Amino acid sequence: MDLGLRNKTAIITGGTVGIGLAIAEGLAAEGANVVLAGRDGARSEGEAARIAREHAVSALGVPCDVATADGCAHLVASALDRFGGIDILINNAGTGSNETIAEADDAKWQYYWDLHVMAAVRLARGVLPSMRSRGGGVVLHNASICAVQPLWYEPIYNTTKAALVMFSKTLANEVVKDNIRVNTINPGLVLTPDWIKTAKQIAGEEGYEAHLQAVADEAGGMRRFATPEEVANFFVFLCSAKASYSTGSAYFVDGGWLKTI
Ligand code: NDP
Numbered sequence: 001m002d003l004g005l006r007n008k009t010a011i012i013t014g015g016t017v018g019i020g021l022a023i024a025e026g027l028a029a030e031g032a033n034v035v036l037a038g039r040d041g042a043r044s045e046g047e048a049a050r051i052a053r054e055h056a057v058s059a060l061g062v063p064c065d066v067a068t069a070d071g072c073a074h075l076v077a078s079a080l081d082r083f084g085g086i087d088i089l090i091n092n093a094g095t096g097s098n099e100t101i102a103e104a105d106d107a108k109w110q111y112y113w114d115l116h117v118m119a120a121v122r123l124a125r126g127v128l129p130s131m132r133s134r135g136g137g138v139v140l141h142n143a144s145i146c147a148v149q150p151l152w153y154e155p156i157y158n159t160t161k162a163a164l165v166m167f168s169k170t171l172a173n174e175v176v177k178d179n180i181r182v183n184t185i186n187p188g189l190v191l192t193p194d195w196i197k198t199a200k201q202i203a204g205e206e207g208y209e210a211h212l213q214a215v216a217d218e219a220g221g222m223r224r225f226a227t228p229e230e231v232a233n234f235f236v237f238l239c240s241a242k243a244s245y246s247t248g249s250a251y252f253v254d255g256g257w258l259k260t261i
Pocket of ligand 1 (some may be wrong): 013014015016017018019020034037038039040041043064065066067092093094095096117142144145171186187188189191192193194195
């Protein structure tokens with residue numbers, strides 16, 4: 001199936017590991033040029049060089065902090081400078097939290113607001129002129145099942161991801177006339193290196209697999225973690241011309257964890 005992605009240019013925030021890296025690989029496998037953003041410069045540049053080599057596309061690593069206005073501006077300017085335009089923006093950078101509402105201070109709320117919401121706002125402002133001048137584009141947001149089904153230990157994560165889903169819907173309404181499609185994907189459990197590291201810290205080298213299985217059992221549904229590729233496939237499809245009637249929606253890729261319809 002030709003997904004119509006050859007020679008498109010895609011920015012993937014947090015494209016250097018985990019789900020974001022799998023999305024970048026998936027897009028590059030379809031012939032898209034990719035821009036990988038992450039704070040760790042060596043990792044963003046190293047993964048970009050590897051993807052360019054393995055998929056025969058152009059790839060650029062941009063070290064930047066998308067939780068800041070300067071970082072977002074630098075990312076957009078770097079992508080435009082290298083590729084001359086942007087067709088796809090994947091707002092994927094994010095991280096879990098751990099707190100109670102009673103104890104978390106304003107600074108922590110502000111950081112997650114900047115990372116999960118303002119990055120998407122600022123990057124949308126940055127890329128829309130280019131997408132409009134190219135006659136269209138795609139913006140995808142990686143939120144979480146926690147945007148609608150909260151986990152008790154991460155109220156800041158739940159709240160800022162819910163805000164991101166509403167931002168996505170509102171942006172979709174604003175740019176539908178410009179042939180720019182905007183959607184959200186809400187993943188469930190996805191086995192990234194970070195999950196493995198945390199599980200090893202909690203349960204040790206011997207017990208981490210059992211710990212992860214217990215997490216998956218508690219979620220129910222398929223009772224397993226997704227691979228990053230299983231989630232990335234959905235992103236790649238939504239970026240493609242095959243998803244041409246899809247905008248303004250939130251899609252769950254959660255193995256049946258969601259308890260509602
Ligand atoms: P990882 O922790 O594996 O990777 C996070 C990526 O984001 C890295 O590339 C990291 O690079 C980058 N990043 C983090 N903060 C910043 C920042 N301030 N500026 C620029 N880049 C940043 O995450 P996952 O792959 O697990 O998750 C990706 C997204 O998917 C997140 O938004 C997460 O909330 C969401 N998600 C994940 C699920 C899961 O089970 N894994 C489930 C549901 C949603 P660096 O550290 O170098 O900056």
